[in-house]
Amino acid sequence: MRLRKPKKEWRHRKQRRVRITAMIRKELDWIVHDKISMFILFFLPIFLIISVGNVEFNIDSRAQDTVVYVIDLDSSEYSLDYIETIRGENFTFTVYDNHENPDLVTMENAEALIPTTELGAYLIIPSNFSETLLENQTAKIDLYIDGINTIEMLVIKYQFISANLLYQVEYQVFNSEVLYIPEYRPEIDRSILENAVPNMIPTILYAVSNMVACQAIVADDPLKRMLLSPTRKGEVIQAKTFAYIFFGALLSLVCMCVLTFGFGIYFISPLDTFLIFWMTTIFGVTFGLFFSSLASSRLQGAQLFLFSFIFQQMLVNNLRIEPIVNYMPIEVIRQNITDIVYRGIPFLSLGNQIALIAGMNLVALGAAWLSLSLKKEVA
Amino acid sequence: MGKKIRREVSNRLNQIVHSIKDTDVTIESKNKIQYSLDLRKVYAGYGKTTVLHDVTLQVEKGSIIAVIGNSGAGKTTGIRCMTAQIKAQKGSCVTAGYDVNKVPEEVQLRIGYVPQLEYLSLYYDFSALDNALFFGRNFGTPDKIIKKRCIEVMKTLGLTKKEFWTKPVKKLSGGEKKRVSIMIGLINNPEILFLDEPTTGLDPHLRIEVLNFLARINHKFKTTMVIVSHDLECVDYCNQVMVFAQGYMVDFGNPRKLTRSLPNSGKAITMRFHNLTPDEEQSIEKIPEVIYKLHVGRNTFKIFYENEASLSIIFSKLQELGLESNHYHSNCVFLDYFRVMSVYNYNKIVGQRKLEATKEEESK
The missing domain is CATH 3.40.1710.10 (abc type-2 transporter like domain)
Incomplete structure (x- = not known):
């Protein structure tokens, strides 16, 4: 039996780069064409911002x-x-x-x-x-x-x-009662939306990026066929991560624009604000990809998103079990976002906390790769 | 009847064994022949479960091969092994000149795969050209070459108008989608194209149309094609056919030759009886000159016999039994061969193969 000599060209770094770039382009095109994903990614956050922005009038x-x-x-x-x-x-x-x-x-x-x-x-x-x-x-x-x-x-x-x-x-119709009139320094007359930003924006950004990323692998039916080319599963995870992170950046920018130009919210350092917003979406994306690699149907993907989101919100808002809650990325983001957005503290000053979130993102991606590798049927 | 079956089983086994031995000799003597597929004693399965047992076959370049068999026969596992989706547990599986166990990526660069369901294998919101770009780029092919290849293959597949390349796939008809899927399978100019049920779910006229297009592709690009199908009409287009049963390859050869291996070189007589009772039906089967009897309609049978002399005996015995019939002579097609073998012999062949395999294991 005569065998050909392997050329191993598929292993070359350039070939890998070509494949990953091709996958990213495909993914971007795919998301843009997917009306539901676009609706979830962009319409929902903007709608919520506009709704809360108008809350005092209505x-x-x-x-x-x-x-x-x-x-x-x-x-x-x-x-x-x-x-x-x-x-x-x-x-x-x-x-x-x-x-x-x-x-x-x-x-x-x-x-x-x-x-x-x-x-x-x-x-x-x-x-x-x-x-x-x-x-x-x-x-x-x-x-x-x-x-x-x-x-x-x-x-x-x-x-x-x-x-x-x-x-x-x-009408000065009080005498013995002590009337309590608080004053604030600096004197900031914040709207309800401004007060809601530190809590609401991370939640929205995490939720929508996670919700969309939860379908990234499991709903990509032709991926199974794509994997019959020399494309590796690790490359798929890389490409999808890059594509969704790009959309996360876009989403963060859109939200900042709506907040600034639509409701006049002033960010002391827009760059640092953008970075913390973006970090929130990256966290949503990496965990979403992990859930998507675990799920064996679209419904399961959606269920994993919903369950994890409710569990996370319960842990952060109600149960607050120490020390788990302190390591929850969403809690870390919430704790720091006010200082970054309204006090102008640099994003990089978070140091260890950024490293913690980055580490968790990497763990999520590693788990996604492992789960996808162990899967017999991809989509 | 029992003796006849035993004799037939023995003949078929000898044919298979000899064909394998002959092929081995050919490979060794003509070392330069490149086979598109070269499987030697391949066992494949999932985890510790072995689904496919002891498969040996060689497929020459440019052939069209049909892989047929009932559900659970091992067709899909065989294809998965050949396309490097799973590793061979034992033996050597060489596809397009590369060992699937050692360099699966090299194999995947050189094969095309057309899955059964288009909606699971194409991006429906995108045009055929966009799909071609998505899939083609994964093989490291430049966009310019992908576009050229896409248009060339689409034209060969009869989709000559530009709108077929630019319209979203979801707006195409079932047959057009199937052809787009075939185009995607050919986008990397593969040496071998694997097609999983390419005609399933299509209208009868579309089935023939798709098979004609495949034949055209094979002729133009010299692509080896492996067609997994339930539809035996695809066998007409094939040079060779592999038949799987219970995880064993029970037949491999030219379909016309296999059909001619039926008694009387595949010539049979079709008889339509009036009001046949089950007892009368059994009595027909008991006539020693009737080698096989196949149901082809209500009270209608295809009767296989050894030669013209035995046919006259059959007629006289039917007269004795008082069974009147209309009859006509017919040449058998591969469907008849497949039915005869699956009804009478495949289980016995599988049993024999299992026994042989056990003995071989023990001797080792």
């Missing part, structure tokens, strides 16, 4: 145009001021009182309409309201809120708490 929309009847039995200057306060632009009530609408705002009408959708709440200002305030006593107002719609109920309740506080401050 939080009370559930109690918009809530009709409130005020039955003023005191009819004093104090009670009229109180009615004016809750009519103010800070609150979303449509207020009717018994002075302007004596036929409409009656006790009988209020009691009859409260279980319906026509009336959100009614309050009774007692006849001794001004007298009690003048005596520096605690004035009691009877407030009845429609209890059927729970969310609306809570919004109305908190608006009335705010209204009371505002009334007390504006």
Whole structure:
């Protein structure tokens, strides 16, 4: 039997580079053409940022145009001021009182309409309201809120708490009570989105990059055929990692642009902010690839993502089991992201923590390679 | 009847053994002959389980080979071994001049593979040309050559319009997808193309069309083709056929020669009886001159006999039994051979092979 002499050209570094580059190009093309992946990667984070960015304007929309009847039995200057306060632009009530609408705002009408959708709440200002305030006593107002719609109920309740506080401050109707007015240094008037960035952005970036990477291998059906060429499994892992990391960088940049240009959020050091955002996506990608190499179907890939995400969130937010939680990359990122984003601490000053996350990424990739190598059926 | 079967089994075994011995002599004397496939006493399987036993065969360059057999016969394992997806547990498996156990990557550079299901082997959102680029680059082929090769093969496969190369694969018809898949298999200009069930799931006219295209490719590029199929119509296009049963290769040879090895050089008589009872059917089988009897329809049989003299005896015995029939002479096709062998002989051949293998093991 005559055998040919092996040329071993497939082993050459140049050939390997060609193959890996080809795989990366294929992967990039593939993700771009995959509408669902693009939706998850880019639309979801931007949608969430925009939603949270607009939260302060819309939080009370559930109690918009809530009709409130005020039955003023005191009819004093104090009670009229109180009615004016809750009519103010800070609150979303449509207020009717018994002075302007004596036929409409009656006790009988209020009691009859409260279980319906026509009336959100009614309050009774007692006849001794001004007298009690003048005596520096605690004035009691009877407030009845429609209890059927729970969310609306809570919004109305908190608006009335705010209204009371505002009334007390504006009209100086407190005496012995100590009013606690905090001040902040430096004086930063942060929006809800700005406050949410350190917690929300790492979670979103990790979740979407992990979710998409979880399908990278298991959903790549033609990969099995691709592996009949001299392409090795290690090269597949390398190529997919590079491709998804590239998308992670793109995603981090897009998020930063939306935050900066869409909502005016100022990052002291954009480069360091970008690096920590990117590191979060890399962590999502490497673990996603590991899950994808373990899974034997797309559904299993999605299940692994969901299970690991819920488990991680429980560990970081609720259970906080020491010392595991301190080694969780998402926790490390969360602990440091505020300092990097708002204090301008350099990314590289994290030192050991970066090394820890990089090490975990490498372990995840090694495990992905091992799992893929041991698999008989790839996709 | 039993003696006849034994004699037939013995003849077939001798043929196989002699063909193997002859081939060995040929290799040694004509050392320069390059075989596309050269398997010597190959055992293959998964882990400790051996699925394929003692396979020896040589396939010359440019041939078209059919690999047939029932489910679980070992066809897929055989192909996996030949394409270096799994290693041979024992023996030597040389594909395209390279040992699959020693240098699988060299083998993979020189083979093409067309899987059974297109949706698992092509990127549907991309055009045929993009798919060709994805797969071709993995062989280290420059883009320019891939494009040229893709267009050349697509044209040979009858997809001459540009839209076939540029349209997303998902918008192509079933037959067109299959041809794109074949094109991908040929993108690295392989010495051997392995096709897994290339005609399964296609309409009858498309099956023939695909087989014609394969023959055209074989003629133009001189690519050796190994076709794994359940459809025996592909055998018509093949120079040689390997038949697997229960993990053993029970037949290997030219399909026409194999068919002619049937009694009376493959000439039989087809008889359609009126109202045949099971007892009457058995009585036909008991006629000593009837060598084999195959069901080919309702109350219709293909009867194999030794020669014209025995045919007259069969007719007279049927008359004695009072069985009336319409009949016509027919030449057998490979399907008849396969059915005769699988119904009457394969299990016995496998038993014999197993016995031989055990004896060989013991003697070692």
